[in-house]
Amino acid sequence: MTKAELIEEVSRVVEMTRKDSEVIVEAILGSVVRALRTGDKIEIRGFGSFRTRSRQPRVGRNPKTGDRVDVPAKRIPYFKPSKELKDLVNGSPAKTE
Numbered sequence: 001m002t003k004a005e006l007i008e009e010v011s012r013v014v015e016m017t018r019k020d021s022e023v024i025v026e027a028i029l030g031s032v033v034r035a036l037r038t039g040d041k042i043e044i045r046g047f048g049s050f051r052t053r054s055r056q057p058r059v060g061r062n063p064k065t066g067d068r069v070d071v072p073a074k075r076i077p078y079f080k081p082s083k084e085l086k087d088l089v090n091g092s093p094a095k096t097e
Contacts, residue, residue, distance in 0.1 A: 048081040
C-alpha cells in the first residue's frame with residue numbers, strides 16, 4: 001500500500017474529502033518522524049512500537065572497487081509489531097481484553 005492509497009482508504013472509511021484525509025495522514029506520519037528524531041519511542045497498542053537503534057561505526061567495502069570505506073555510527077528506525085498484529089497477519093483471531 002502506498003501513501004496515496006492510504007490517504008484514499010482513510011478518505012473512504014471516514015467519509016471525508018481526500019484533502020482532509022491527506023492532512024490527517026501527513027500529521028500522523030510527521031508526528032512519528034519528529035518523535036523518532038528526538039529519540040522517543042512510539043507505542044500504538046494492538047499495532048506495534050517504533051523506536052531507533054544505534055549502529056556502531058564500522059569499516060565497509062566499496063562493492064565496485066573493493067576499497068575500504070569508513071561507515072559512521074548512526075541511528076536507524078526500527079518497528080516491532082505487537083502480538084495482536086502478528087496474530088491478525090497470520091490469520092489467528094486476536095484476543096480482545
